[in-house]
Amino acid sequence: LRSPRDAVQIRGFQFDGHFDGKRVLSIKAEKFTIEKKKLGPFSLGLFHVANFRDAVIDIYGRPGTFAGIPEEDSLEKSSEGKGRSPGGARPVTFRDVFKKEALPFLPTKRVASVIMEPVCLNLYDERALVTRITASSATIRMKNRDVLFEGNVRVITGKRRLRTDQLSLLPETAMLRVEKHFTLETPEKRLDGENLSTDIYLSVK
DSSP states (O other): OOOGGGEEEEEEEEEEEEETTEEEEEEEEEEEEEEEEESSSSGGGEEEEEEEEEEEEEEEOBSOSOOOOOGGGSSSOOTTSOSSOTTSOOOOBOGGGGOGGGOTTSOTTTEEEEEEEEEEEEEEETTEEEEEEEESEEEEETTTTEEEEEEEEEEEETTEEEEEEEEEEETTTTEEEEEEEEEEEOSSOEEEEEEEEEETTOOOO
């Protein structure tokens, strides 16, 4: 039986995570729980699973090694003009979101996954919101260093739309991967197929 001290539960959870003096993560959820579970038949295999209910996650990128899209395609523009340069590329990475310093409320060495049901994930290019991902659930897989979205997955960036049932976000390279069926709509065309690898701006040739 689970002992009360083996679980943490917080309602109305709010948190801002920082790394290297900059905010990299913001979390709001109706409820947050973290529990110990067994890995296999032996108690020595205990690990933690964190769960967010009705989660809204904001992740803030910083200059990286990945090219973006023209500024006019962002969801919103920075009030200080710090979005991507007009007509140019804006390299971005979200690798800092997995840093221990950004997630002090998680015992990261023992956390196998962070589950969010349902979830709305907003990706910011520093200050400008560029991509929104919604899904029935999402799992942050600490070991894989990725985020797996499942169930009614929708991606919106500018005038581009992606629909699928399962999608992976690789924060370090700002890449999206789909192994199942997907529908991608852009101002120029509509694509239906399987197996897609693209950036967070849904750039396709």
